[in-house]
Amino acid sequence: MNGDPIRKIVIVGGGTAGWMAAAAISKIMGNFPRLTITLVESEAIGTVGVGEATIPQIAAFNKLLELDEREFVRETCATYKLGIEFVDWLRPNHSYVHPFGSYGLDMLGIEFHHFWLRARTLGQDIPLDDFSIAVAAGKAGKFFWPRPDQPNSPLSRLSYAFQFDAGRYARYLRKIAETCGVLRVEGKVTQVLQNSENGHVTAVKLEDGQSVEGELFIDCSGFRSLLLGQTLGIGFTDWTKWLPCDRAVAIPCELGGKREPLTRSTARPAGWQWRIPLQHRIGNGHVYSSAHMEPDEATEMLLANLDGTPLAEPNHLRFTAGHRDKAWDRNVVALGLAGGFLEPLESTAIHLVQSGIARLMSLFPTTAFAQKEIDRYNRETASDYADIRDFLLLHYMASERNDSEFWRYCRALDPPDALKEKLEMFRSSGRVIREHNELFTETSWLSVMVGQGIDPQGYHPVAGMLDEEETRRRVSHIRDVIQTTVGQMPTQEEFLAQNGAAIPASERLNA
Missing domain, CATH: 3.50.50.60 (FAD/NAD(P)-binding domain)
Structure with a gap:
């Protein structure tokens, strides 16, 4: 095997994306020898927390976590969605x-x-x-x-999905993740430390001076994209031309x-x-x-x-409709808003987190971080975003509405x-x-x-x-x-x- 097994996973940011990642990864890999999963979040930094609707693929995620559906619905004040x-x-x-x-x-x-x-x-x-x-x-x-x-x-x-309170959902997943051994660290990230030779992130430094070291970092920092965007400088593919709502x-x-x-x-x-x-x-x-x-x-x-x-x-x-040019660069993988955003017209935000986690588990790296796996992850992620973009665009450009400048713009779009x-x-x-x-x-x-x-x-x-x-x-x-x-x-x-x-x-x- 090229490279040693990953032993330290650090998730930066909580909210829906962070705790979905923590719960799923700990459930799948919790028994991996000497593996630690740490989630860093700050109560002082709010989450967007408005994504409350899902699509039927959420059932597979719930099954993975072995959730009791009745408890899940009660704890998140959920309703069903057809x-x-x-x-x-x-x-x-x-x-x-x-x-x-x-x-x-x-x-x-x-x-x-x-x-x-x-x-x-x-x-x-x-x-x-x-x-x-x-x-x-x-x-x-x-x-x-x-x-x-x-x-x-x-x-x-x-088939069915759910509509739930995003804040309650994150708290519900947190309980599951912590039961599976995930360590939560409270604190605001003030500095991201990198390896001077290859640019890999080595640790995040918190406001209280504490450093949280890791080998694989998952960026769930929301629109800030603290690790992938700000630190590693990965650019953004802007789709405002096709999806003008911002x-x-x-x-x-x-x-x-x-x-x-x-x-x-x-x-x-x-x-x-x-x-x-x-x-x-x-x-x-x-x-x-x-x-x-x-x-x-x-x-x-x-x-x-x-x-x-x-x-x-x-x-x-x-927000800006689009996605980061790479969802995975070096030893950082972005999930949720840190990796991109497509408006919630078809309730796809939580699914994109879910599919990103599944893809990461399928292509889980060693410390060698083989480029072949990274390239495939990025290619499939970009394809997911493009497919959803086209489906969202269909709603706008196929309208008969001609009653505002916005709808006239949408009707004239070239798909x-x-x-x-x-x-x-x-x-x-x-x-x-x-x-x-x-x-x-x-x-x-x-x-x-x-x-x-x-x-x-x-x-x-x-x-x-x-x-x-x-x-x-x-x-x-x-x-x-x-x-x-x-x-x-x-x-x-x-x-x-x-x-x-x-x-x-x-x-x-x-x-």
Whole structure:
């Protein structure tokens, strides 16, 4: 083996990214001989803490940590999430849902949506949303666990994620990590020490004079990117051209309005507003372009569109869409905001941390820090960011909105080649193509392309093998079975209470 085993891992920064890394690495490598994992954070430095929504891949992370789902939901005041509702994105007074799971039932070896497209040509104009149990259950405020043991039930094709309090989540993971032997050190980093020969980070020095030495450093310092950006000087790939939103204002409010297991994104004149209902409050935020709206106007618009009384002062954030040119340089790996940022439109921030941890575990180095592994890590990370960028861009450029300078700018954008090919293929034949093992599934691409008004000119020829009456009958039957199944599901409130996952009523604010 080239190089000695890593014995000292130092994570700089806490928050969601830091404690996810600490919990996962200690769970996987906790029994590695003489390995120490130290996390350095300062209570004086706040975390962004607004990323409260996830995507279904979080289930794999929870499984890795062997979490008890009921406890996890209670401890983080979580709710379930069956998808994201997009309001006013195509045009005012229009909405659709990007669901988790799938649509309908594949037939004759091809995807269901080709039969749906054919049925439309036969005069059966049923919204695509009607063929997703995630959408139907989400809009009805219902939830139940997937039932893979019942392959004939729509529940077998359901996926879900969570919406939770990011601060509580970090504290929950901290308990897990410390149980697995992670040492937390309180202190603000004032100096980063480097090897004079190769530039590797050797230690971080704290305000009280203490030095924390390490061999592998994980930078979870947020937008500051203290190790990777500031110390090692790794540049930043700026995607403002394609994703012009560069500001956000966030504020929680008391419970009110609908309690659906859905995240909601509502288009605004210079961006969009998120709404994330938790068990004890609602998370809200307004993401906008500073080139098209002033902070005061953005804040006023957010405050005017809350479902309850604000619970804190507005939290203003600045960011640039993009990523560090390298996520791993020398002996430093960046996770979370230290490595890049893509707006939370599709709830991908926590997933990028999760995938970064998984990739690091797969390519875990020795003290030799082989360049081949580092290059592969960086290549795959950059690919992840580009795939998500293209999916986010689709929401903006495919809009019909022409009511503000911001939306006119977005509609005129020239998409990257990979997105352009996806759009051309779908318009031509209704086919959804995915490259390599990209994050978003065929269901995801289909939901947003259809939701944003992209109309295919054809469908798979096999969909024409059923006669017209049989096509209409099968399509209608699938919709009816979904509606019947949803009618039998408990509400999310009932499900939480029945399964011991609900928080005490006294902790809910105006529930």
